Amino acid sequence: MNKTKIKITNLYKIFGNNSKKYISSVRDGMSKDELLSKYNHVLGLDNINLNVEDQSIQVVMGLSGSGKSTLIRHINRLIEPTEGTVTVDGEDITKLNKMDLLEFRRNKTGMVFQRFALFPHQNILDNVQFGLSIKNLDKSDSIERAMYWIEKVGLTGFENKFPNQLSGGMQQRVGLARALATDPDILLMDEAFSALDPLIRTDMQDQLLELQKNLKKTIMFITHDLDEALKLGDRISILNGGKLVQDGNAEEILLKPADQYVANFVKDVNRIKVLKIKTILDQGGERANSNPTVNVNDSIENCLPAILESQSGLNVIDEKNNFVGSVSKNKIIDILQKSKD
Amino acid sequence: MFRKSVDGAYRNFSREYGDTIEAVFDPVLYFLVWFEKLLQNSPWPLIILAILILVYLGSRSIYLTIGSLIALLLIGYFGMWEDTMSTVSIIGVCTFMSIGLGIPIGIAMSNSDRARAAITPILDVMQTMPSFVYLIPVVMLLGIGKIPGLLAVIIYAIPPIIRLTDLGIREVDKEVLEAADAFGANKAQKLFRVQLPLALPTIFAGINQTIMMALAMVVIASMIGVKGLGQPVLKAITNQYFTMGLLNGLAIVALAIIFDRVSQSFGKRLQQHRSGSRE
Numbered sequence: 001m002n003k004t005k006i007k008i009t010n011l012y013k014i015f016g017n018n019s020k021k022y023i024s025s026v027r028d029g030m031s032k033d034e035l036l037s038k039y040n041h042v043l044g045l046d047n048i049n050l051n052v053e054d055q056s057i058q059v060v061m062g063l064s065g066s067g068k069s070t071l072i073r074h075i076n077r078l079i080e081p082t083e084g085t086v087t088v089d090g091e092d093i094t095k096l097n098k099m100d101l102l103e104f105r106r107n108k109t110g111m112v113f114q115r116f117a118l119f120p121h122q123n124i125l126d127n128v129q130f131g132l133s134i135k136n137l138d139k140s141d142s143i144e145r146a147m148y149w150i151e152k153v154g155l156t157g158f159e160n161k162f163p164n165q166l167s168g169g170m171q172q173r174v175g176l177a178r179a180l181a182t183d184p185d186i187l188l189m190d191e192a193f194s195a196l197d198p199l200i201r202t203d204m205q206d207q208l209l210e211l212q213k214n215l216k217k218t219i220m221f222i223t224h225d226l227d228e229a230l231k232l233g234d235r236i237s238i239l240n241g242g243k244l245v246q247d248g249n250a251e252e253i254l255l256k257p258a259d260q261y262v263a264n265f266v267k268d269v270n271r272i273k274v275l276k277i278k279t280i281l282d283q284g285g286e287r288a289n290s291n292p293t294v295n296v297n298d299s300i301e302n303c304l305p306a307i308l309e310s311q312s313g314l315n316v317i318d319e320k321n322n323f324v325g326s327v328s329k330n331k332i333i334d335i336l337q338k339s340k341d
Numbered sequence: 342m343f344r345k346s347v348d349g350a351y352r353n354f355s356r357e358y359g360d361t362i363e364a365v366f367d368p369v370l371y372f373l374v375w376f377e378k379l380l381q382n383s384p385w386p387l388i389i390l391a392i393l394i395l396v397y398l399g400s401r402s403i404y405l406t407i408g409s410l411i412a413l414l415l416i417g418y419f420g421m422w423e424d425t426m427s428t429v430s431i432i433g434v435c436t437f438m439s440i441g442l443g444i445p446i447g448i449a450m451s452n453s454d455r456a457r458a459a460i461t462p463i464l465d466v467m468q469t470m471p472s473f474v475y476l477i478p479v480v481m482l483l484g485i486g487k488i489p490g491l492l493a494v495i496i497y498a499i500p501p502i503i504r505l506t507d508l509g510i511r512e513v514d515k516e517v518l519e520a521a522d523a524f525g526a527n528k529a530q531k532l533f534r535v536q537l538p539l540a541l542p543t544i545f546a547g548i549n550q551t552i553m554m555a556l557a558m559v560v561i562a563s564m565i566g567v568k569g570l571g572q573p574v575l576k577a578i579t580n581q582y583f584t585m586g587l588l589n590g591l592a593i594v595a596l597a598i599i600f601d602r603v604s605q606s607f608g609k610r611l612q613q614h615r616s617g618s619r620e
Contacts, residue, residue, distance in 0.1 A: 076523055106525030117520035121538045131524040133534075182524070 005218040006052035006075060006186065011084035013070055013242075016041030019082045032241055044070045046242040048084070052235075055216040059233030061223055061265075067242040068222045072188050075220060076109045077101055088186065106135050110179030114191035116171045118163040124150065124174050125159040131182035142181075149177040152211070169200035176208075180215070187219045194223065205231055226265060230254075230274045238262050251279045272300040272336065277316055280335060283325040287315050296324060300335065307332055355482045366488045373434045373487055377568075380426035388426070389413050392599075399603035401610070412595040421570065421592050428559055428569035428596065435491060435555045439499045440548060447506025447544075448532065457507065464500040472497055472561050480565055490567030498555040505547030509540030545608030552600045556593060570596075 014022055014035070022030070022041055032043040045067050052058040062068045073079040074086055077093055086093045088108060096104055110131070118127050125146055126133075132142035150159060153173040163171055172192060179187055193201045205228060212219065223229050229236050230250045237247040238261075246258035254271055257263040278296040292306040293315040306314055313328040380388060392413065397406045416425050450457045475496060479489045513536050521535045537544075563571025570589045577586030 078519060078522055102525045102527055104525075105523060109523070111520070111523040113516060113520060115516055117514070117516040119517060119520075119535060119539075130521075130534075134524050134526050134530055178524075188523075 002054040002056065004051045005054040005056075005088065006050075006058075006220070007085075007087045008048050008050040008052075008071075008074070009085045009087075011045055011048040011071075011074060011086065012082045013044035013067075013074070013079065014041050014082045015044050023083050043242050045074075045081075048244050050237055050244060050247060052218060052220060054218055056234040057212065057219045057221055057232050059221045059223060059229040059236045060239060061226065061229045061236055062239035063224055065241075066239040068224075068239050069190055070242075071239065072190050072220055072222050075186065075188055076105050076111065106131065106182065108184055109186045109188055110182060110184040111188040112172070112175045112179045112190065112192040114194055116163070116168075116175045116195075118171055118174055118178070120163055123160050123162055124155065124166070127163065127174055128177045128181050130178055135182070146177075146181055149181045150174075152180075153177045153207070167200075168196050169204065172196060172204060173207075176204075180211075185218055187217045189219060189221045191222050191224070193228065194225065201228070208232065226269055230269065238265065250274055251276070255279070270301075272304075275300050275335070277303060277314070277327060280327055280331055281316055281325045282327065282331075285326050287323050288312065288326065291315050291326070293317055295319070300332065303332075351478065351481065355478075359482055359484075363483055363488070366483070369434070369438070369491065370488055373430065373491065376434060377427055377430040380430050381423055385417060385422060396599065396603050400606040402602075402606065405599075405602050405606075409599050412599065416592050416595065419588050419592075421573075421589060424568070424570045424573060424589070425592055425596065427567075428556075428571070428593070431487070431491065431494065431559070431562075431567060431569060432552065432555050432596075432600075435494045435498060436548070436552050438491075439495055439502055439551045439555070442495075443499050443502035443547070443551070444506050444544065447503045447547075448510065448537075450503065450507040451510035451536075460503070464503060467496050468500045472558065476561075476565055485566040487567060489565050490562040493562050493565065494555050494558045494567075497558045498551045501550035501554065502544070502547035505550070506540065506544050509543030509547075510536045512543065513539045542608055542612040545604065545611060549601060549604040549608060552604060553597060556597045556600070559593065 012023060012026060013019075014026065016022075016039070018039075019041060022035060022039055026035060026043060026046065032046070035041050035043050048071060050058075060068045060071055070079055074081055075088070075093070077086075077096070081094055084094070088104075093101075093104065119130065122130070125143070128146040128150055129142050132145060147156075147159070150156060153176055155170060155173055155177070158166065158170070163174065166174065172195075175192070179189075193204050196204060208219075209232065221229075221232055223232075230253075233250065235247060235249055236253050238245050238253070238258075240261045246253060246262050248256075253262065254266050254269060254274060257266055276296065277294055277298050277300065280300070281296065288311070290311045291313055292310050294303045294306055294317075296316055296318050303314060307329060310329060313326050313331075315323060316325050316327060318324050389410065393406050393410055396409045397403070400406070416422060446460065450460050472493060476489070476493055479492050483489045483492070517535060517539070518531065521531050526534065559567070559569055560571040560574050563569060563575050570593050573589040574586055574593075576582070577589065
């Protein structure tokens with residue numbers, strides 16, 4: 001378990017001219033609907049508590065209007081909280097003065113936007129350089145760093161093009177390179193891949209995971225797409241109406257949904273694709289030599305061929321080839337049946 | 342009663358401070374006179390060449406450049422060269438001053454809704470009030486001559502550049518601004534690196550409008566002693582010299598077309614990054 005990088009405590013956001021006035025009634029349990037109909041204020045975030053682990057990908061998921069974009073904008077304070085604290089490395093972001101906030105945004109966070117938000121009047125090189133030029137870094141140094149990231153995202157040769165000459169996927173690579181160029185600890189990705197078509201999206205997801213292996217950034221990733229969340233997220237938080245309804249890893253979300261909302265959300269997910277062997281493992285026991293052997297980190301789907309040729313189940317080994325337990329054939333059939341309903 | 346007291350107070354004010362205020366405008370006057378003399382005293386082929394180079398650089402159109410050459414030669418042939426140069430100099434100075442004053446005011450307006458609410462009605466008055474009305478206090482204060490003419494032209498011509506600077510900056514995509522914020526850009530960085538460059542095509546449309554309105558004002562300004570193509574037009578009206586009025590009128594039209602086409606195609610070239618076909 002890594003240390004906590006971002007800690008969100010009792011965070012409330014009420015949109016409206018007089019938001020402070022209603023904070024205590026919201027804390028006492030006034031509902032979102034009541035606040036809206038009686039006082040014409042919108043409850044954006046309702047008592048959010050969340051710890052984001054260092055160097056992990058934290059996915060925040062919810063339908064539109066659930067407050068996920070509002071939440072991510074509290075990390076770099078593009079939106080001011082009504083109440084509560086957000087700390088990064090133990091420092092309370094909500095207390096920063098203007099200058100310190102600018103410094104924080106310049107050095108600690110990078111952000112990628114749903115509709116790219118590139119600067120249309122600047123070429124790709126200048127777009128990627130933007131964060132560096134804001135910091136008034138040495139010009140040749142910042143060009144070098146920008147070129148490094150342009151190469152990393154596979155856009156070498158496009159430095160002098162303008163954003164609208166690039167396809168959506170390429171534009172978002174520029175967005176990613178721009179966010180990474182300042183080498184921030186935290187990457188905020190607001191529905192970064194939602195505007196891309198499915199093939200490109202998968203491609204970008206793979207690229208992000210590949211980059212993350214070496215970069216080890218703390219990534220906060222907003223999405224409304226559960227498949228994307230399950231693929232990327234080390235942990236997944238689900239928001240509904242500004243409330244955090246569940247926070248857990250993929251298995252917990254799938255197998256133990258906290259309420260009906262989450263259950264509906266995960267209903268259509270292809271479980272055998274997402275669930276790994278380790279989640280249904282019976283630890284210990286004896287290795288049955290007549291059975292095939294699989295890895296704990298394989299998905300159930302990947303093990304289906306092995307199941308077909310097995311007698312009674314599977315032997316399971318860990319990364320170091322040590323036998324850790326077994327999975328019976330009946331258990332897998334059970335899961336297959338459940339994922340059908 | 343009301344009229345008398347206001348008029349009296351203003352007359353006293355202008356007697357008291359007229360000279361001081363006139364002195365404030367002295368540098369502008371020197372510059373204007375210097376510019377006019379430069380245009381009138383340099384050999385005309387040199388001036389034509391300079392204008393044609395500017396036309397070509399601005400528009401990148403060979404047809405427009407040839408058209409300008411013909412128009413300028415005709416102006417010279419019909420003996421309107423000196424008046425035309427006077428007009429060009431006053432339009433030039435007015436445009437520079439309008440840009441210098443108008444863009445900062447436009448930026449201030451885009452920055453605060455309160456400033457916008459305060460300035461917009463003033464601009465409305467400046468654009469709709471008959472020009473003769475504000476010529477009266479200007480003449481009372483500064484007498485007849487170049488400076489009051491200059492002021493009258495600027496008052497009439499500056500509103501579009503202010504409005505369009507404000508509009509251009511307000512129209513900048515909110516998401517792009519948010520991105521600039523997210524990377525820690527401060528206000529000045531946002532203004533000079535994002536807002537102004539993206540507003541530039543709109544601002545340029547404002548500059549174009551300002552030049553056109555300044556040209557339209559030239560005839561009226563000639564009533565208070567501004568030299569240039571307006572004076573022969575005025576003379577032609579009072580004496581019913583139809584040909585003289587027509588020729589000078591056509592010279593104004595020719596200038597207007599040259600200024601308009603050049604500034605428009607220059608403004609369009611600024612927008613090229615939007616069209617997506619750079620090569």
